[in-house]
Amino acid sequence: MRIALDAMGGDLAPGPIVAGAVNAVQAHSELRIVLVGDQTKVEPLLAGAPAGAQARDRLEIFHCTQVVGMEESPVVALRKKPDNSISRCWQLLAEHKVEAIVSAGNTGAMVAGGFRLKLFLKNVRRPGIAAILPTLKGPCVLLDVGANVNPKAEHLFQYGIMGSIFAKYILKCDQPKIGLLNIGSEEAKGHDLAKETHALFNHSQHRGDFVGNVEGRDINKGVCDVIVTDGFVGNVVLKLSEGVFEFVMKMTGKELMATLQNEKPLGQLALQNLIKRYDYHETGGAPLLGIDGICIICHGSSGERAIGNALGVAAKYIEAKLNELIVNDIASNPTMASEE
Amino acid sequence: MRIALDAMGGDLAPGPIVAGAVNAVQAHSELRIVLVGDQTKVEPLLAGAPAGAQARDRLEIFHCTQVVGMEESPVVALRKKPDNSISRCWQLLAEHKVEAIVSAGNTGAMVAGGFRLKLFLKNVRRPGIAAILPTLKGPCVLLDVGANVNPKAEHLFQYGIMGSIFAKYILKCDQPKIGLLNIGSEEAKGHDLAKETHALFNHSQHRGDFVGNVEGRDINKGVCDVIVTDGFVGNVVLKLSEGVFEFVMKMTGKELMATLQNEKPLGQLALQNLIKRYDYHETGGAPLLGIDGICIICHGSSGERAIGNALGVAAKYIEAKLNELIVNDIASNPTMASEE
Numbered sequence: 204m205r206i207a208l209d210a211m212g213g214d215l216a217p218g219p220i221v222a223g224a225v226n227a228v229q230a231h232s233e234l235r236i237v238l239v240g241d242q243t244k245v246e247p248l249l250a251g252a253p254a255g256a257q258a259r260d261r262l263e264i265f266h267c268t269q270v271v272g273m274e275e276s277p278v279v280a281l282r283k284k285p286d287n288s289i290s291r292c293w294q295l296l297a298e299h300k301v302e303a304i305v306s307a308g309n310t311g312a313m314v315a316g317g318f319r320l321k322l323f324l325k326n327v328r329r330p331g332i333a334a335i336l337p338t339l340k341g342p343c344v345l346l347d348v349g350a351n352v353n354p355k356a357e358h359l360f361q362y363g364i365m366g367s368i369f370a371k372y373i374l375k376c377d378q379p380k381i382g383l384l385n386i387g388s389e390e391a392k393g394h395d396l397a398k399e400t401h402a403l404f405n406h407s408q409h410r411g412d413f414v415g416n417v418e419g420r421d422i423n424k425g426v427c428d429v430i431v432t433d434g435f436v437g438n439v440v441l442k443l444s445e446g447v448f449e450f451v452m453k454m455t456g457k458e459l460m461a462t463l464q465n466e467k468p469l470g471q472l473a474l475q476n477l478i479k480r481y482d483y484h485e486t487g488g489a490p491l492l493g494i495d496g497i498c499i500i501c502h503g504s505s506g507e508r509a510i511g512n513a514l515g516v517a518a519k520y521i522e523a524k525l526n527e528l529i530v531n532d533i534a535s536n537p538t539m540a541s542e543e
Numbered sequence: 544m545r546i547a548l549d550a551m552g553g554d555l556a557p558g559p560i561v562a563g564a565v566n567a568v569q570a571h572s573e574l575r576i577v578l579v580g581d582q583t584k585v586e587p588l589l590a591g592a593p594a595g596a597q598a599r600d601r602l603e604i605f606h607c608t609q610v611v612g613m614e615e616s617p618v619v620a621l622r623k624k625p626d627n628s629i630s631r632c633w634q635l636l637a638e639h640k641v642e643a644i645v646s647a648g649n650t651g652a653m654v655a656g657g658f659r660l661k662l663f664l665k666n667v668r669r670p671g672i673a674a675i676l677p678t679l680k681g682p683c684v685l686l687d688v689g690a691n692v693n694p695k696a697e698h699l700f701q702y703g704i705m706g707s708i709f710a711k712y713i714l715k716c717d718q719p720k721i722g723l724l725n726i727g728s729e730e731a732k733g734h735d736l737a738k739e740t741h742a743l744f745n746h747s748q749h750r751g752d753f754v755g756n757v758e759g760r761d762i763n764k765g766v767c768d769v770i771v772t773d774g775f776v777g778n779v780v781l782k783l784s785e786g787v788f789e790f791v792m793k794m795t796g797k798e799l800m801a802t803l804q805n806e807k808p809l810g811q812l813a814l815q816n817l818i819k820r821y822d823y824h825e826t827g828g829a830p831l832l833g834i835d836g837i838c839i840i841c842h843g844s845s846g847e848r849a850i851g852n853a854l855g856v857a858a859k860y861i862e863a864k865l866n867e868l869i870v871n872d873i874a875s876n877p878t879m880a881s882e883e
Contacts, residue, residue: 418778435726435734435737439759439779443762445760446764
């Protein structure tokens with residue numbers, strides 16, 4: 204299997220990005236990676252890669268001259284920089300030269316690149332980014348976390364379907380329960396989008412898996428396996444979870460240091476274990492579900508390990524034939540199979 | 544000063560609600576409380592209150608026969624139950640028989656009660672609920688957290704003004720900085736509401752206090768003192784903060800118990816201190832800012848201590864003449880002083 208990696212995307216690119224690719228081909232013998240970026244910068248970084256079948260032979264470079272900056276306006280950048288690494292990754296995917304693309308670059312540009320090409324799975328209205336949140340009962344899929352800030356109810360409904368397939372085949376959740384993020388538990392709560400989405404689920408063949416509204420305080424309790432919401436709220440939830448976690452870790456550290464006597468180092472060790480366990484570097488990026496192909500968006504600050512994990516995850520999605528499952532499920536929902 | 548308390552509102556009503564009122568009049572000698580609720584239920588609960596000027600004389604009962612259930616649809620309930628305790632509280636405020644109202648009952652009904660009467664401060668377009676979040680640099684005001692799920696940019700702008708006055712005069716923050724909750728730091732990020740609100744601040748006399756967009760992960764870092772957002776997102780943020788905190792406390796507890804050896808009890812003590820410090824019972828409820836009068840909405844599970852604190856907080860707002868300050872500031876923003 205062949206994956207395109209945006210060698211220029213991310214705060215740390217290209218060094219740790221290329222290093223992550225080298226690790227990935229060593230770890231996965233079936234993997235071939237196309238490093239998309241400036242050849243003069245990428246080539247020297249490959250000098251250290253082990254020669255032969257172990258690695259170097261399965262690393263190619265697709266040269267391009269431009270990079271979308273992390274803070275650039277996605278739409279403007281894609282227009283003004285036609286030879287940027289993100290657009291080239293999408294081009295390789297559209298031409299079926301790769302099965303997956305991975306980038307730690309400008310998230311908005313990654314999404315816009317796919318939306319511009321309309322490289323969507325059959326009957327998928329709008330792709331959405333899925334993130335995995337920890338809960339007391341295991342991982343939970345949240346989507347969308349930023350691709351679609353003005354969704355329609357049909358989009359959220361499809362996010363439920365796609366998230367559910369993701370939870371089942373990737374997270375190995377037996378019968379995923381779907382919840383709608385809302386501001387109260389009753390059906391009539393929230394804005395129009397929430398009410399319409401609620402009705403769509405209740406009148407679909409997924410109603411048996413739909414647990415109704417879930418509130419902000421329920422997410423980490425693990426009341427369901429998939430939570431759907433619009434890209435604005437999802438993005439806030441994802442980043443706030445990260446922020447509150449960091450805040451609580453800092454406050455807890457202070458409190459422990461002030462309270463413990465002889466076991467301060469053990470207290471610190473416990474917190475370090477927790478921070479490691481909930482580190483986003485371990486999760487391997489967030490998939491943009493609904494794309495005809497696999498698209499993984501990594502945290503901007505991703506380093507070698509995060510990129511390596513993301514490439515491994517992309518390989519897993521390809522193997523699981525995630526997209527076939529999504530297309531079949533959406534086709535089996537009659538209201539959704541018709542054109543918009 | 545005279546405050547109406549919804550004696551029937553909240554999961555634990557009326558027992559701990561009335562007990563909180565008894566404590567409050569004992570703690571604040573200038574306070575008179577009107578307990579709004581079923582006399583046959585409230586009267587016996589006052590039997591234990593100390594007689595004389597200490598308390599009993601400053602506790603009255605305003606009898607009403609109906610209660611809005613915590614899960615009832617606010618609009619339907621207010622229409623079908625005209626003699627409910629929430630509507631009676633609002634009536635007392637509208638008739639200037641009290642200066643403030645406090646309820647731990649159905650939040651939606653509290654808000655709807657005020658919106659129905661349009662008991663808004665001069666030039667305030669739409670009141671919003673303000674919540675206080677902890678940050679690394681002290682408390683931060685977040686609004687709206689649930690009163691207005693379909694706001695216009697003008698509403699968010701006014702939330703900035705009201706939150707700023709709240710931060711300055713109640714939280715004693717010297718020169719409050721205002722941030723707009725968004726999904727990226729650049730001006731062009733987010734949905735239309737975010738972009739329009741951003742522009743309003745940048746063209747107002749508050750632009751010097753406006754720090755621009757803040758993301759979910761920045762909230763607890765204390766990058767600003769006031770954060771404005773719509774009621775849907777704000778509600779999710781408030782409840783998610785609570786949920787992540789609980790989740791992290793549980794995970795930390797487990798990890799500490801597995802790691803510490805002889806100082807497990809000290810580790811538990813540290814966590815209990817943290818839980819106590821960030822307990823919403825201590826905050827004393829959330830004000831619905833923009834109402835002509837003081838309106839405090841308490842957590843549904845509020846008990847004696849939470850209600851006592853909320854009554855104390857209401858008294859503080861009355862003393863600070865918060866509403867006069869809001870009216871003056873809004874009047875001094877020319878674009879806002881005109882009618883809609």
